[in-house]
Amino acid sequence: MRFGLIANVNRSGAEEAIAAIIKWSRETGQELILNHGLKELVTDYNKFAPREDLAEAVDVLVAMGGDGSILAAARSVGSIGTPLLGINIGSLGFLTQQTPKQMGAALDAILAGKYRIEDRIMLKAEIGGRDPLPMPFALNDIVLDNGSVSRVLNINLKINGEKVVSYIADGLIISTPTGSTAYNLAVGGPIMNPTMDAMIAAPIAPFSLTTRPMILPGSDRLELDISTPDREAVLTLDGQVRIELHESEPVTITKADYTSKFIVFPENSYYKLLRNKLHWGMPPNF
Numbered sequence: 001m002r003f004g005l006i007a008n009v010n011r012s013g014a015e016e017a018i019a020a021i022i023k024w025s026r027e028t029g030q031e032l033i034l035n036h037g038l039k040e041l042v043t044d045y046n047k048f049a050p051r052e053d054l055a056e057a058v059d060v061l062v063a064m065g066g067d068g069s070i071l072a073a074a075r076s077v078g079s080i081g082t083p084l085l086g087i088n089i090g091s092l093g094f095l096t097q098q099t100p101k102q103m104g105a106a107l108d109a110i111l112a113g114k115y116r117i118e119d120r121i122m123l124k125a126e127i128g129g130r131d132p133l134p135m136p137f138a139l140n141d142i143v144l145d146n147g148s149v150s151r152v153l154n155i156n157l158k159i160n161g162e163k164v165v166s167y168i169a170d171g172l173i174i175s176t177p178t179g180s181t182a183y184n185l186a187v188g189g190p191i192m193n194p195t196m197d198a199m200i201a202a203p204i205a206p207f208s209l210t211t212r213p214m215i216l217p218g219s220d221r222l223e224l225d226i227s228t229p230d231r232e233a234v235l236t237l238d239g240q241v242r243i244e245l246h247e248s249e250p251v252t253i254t255k256a257d258y259t260s261k262f263i264v265f266p267e268n269s270y271y272k273l274l275r276n277k278l279h280w281g282m283p284p285n286f
Helices: 014-028 051-057 067-080 100-111 270-278
Strands: 002-007 031-035 060-065 084-088 116-127 141-145 153-159 162-169 171-175 198-204 214-217 222-226 233-237 241-245 251-264
Touching: 002 014, 002 051, 002 067, 014 031, 014 060, 014 100, 031 051, 051 067, 060 067, 067 084, 067 251, 084 100, 116 141, 116 233, 141 153, 153 171, 162 171, 162 198, 171 222
Parallel strands: 002 031, 002 060, 060 084, 084 251
Antiparallel strands: 116 251, 141 171, 141 233, 153 162, 153 222, 171 198, 198 214, 222 251, 233 241
16 A cells, blocks of 8 residues: 655654654555655655645555644645544644554554544635635634634624524634534534534624524535624634635635545544543543
């Protein structure tokens, strides 16, 4: 099999983890192609490819780092559909479930076919009056907020052409089930199984006691616009891609035409992950 590697070299333990996967590839005879960005760190290796070409050149793409690394990897894979394996050399590592110590066994399991693929929906953003965005997709969430200005926005939400609600809030999070344990959770949104076909609309600090997050079908078409006079806002995709918006620019959010494919193993259930990473359901420790 052909494996590709993207790694965040600024994380502690990155160099050791990269050396370990190179050693594994040599011992097992599997082809390993590294992202060009690793050339300066790995000087005794000669198989590299540009990040934008890597997903198409391999059968499995390994992303080492924190959750941000796998979010970026998912966007770079795009519609190619290359399965992703996350190796956690970050902090929380909710998306990158395997540790460097587990990496060799995980790669062996992939060779043996002892894994399954989970399809995760992604979101697509379009801004009215603009050319298509160069990278319009998000695996976790798309956030419309006030940027660095601490003043509320009037955000109107239409669903499938019907005006549903006008929020007076700091912003609005449109989350996938995968992103339900990210920013959505921090503002009181629900946790969803990441394989579900749905979206969550969760306001940020709404100026209302009755406004609550909503779970919506994945097939819905959401339209957002700002009606606050003389107010600019920011659209952020996965916390990594930032786009400044003006008052008159509407935003349309839909489910992408393709999914992200995550490699998961039988021993790593989603609910076990919730318990281990978020201490879900555990009594407080006073």
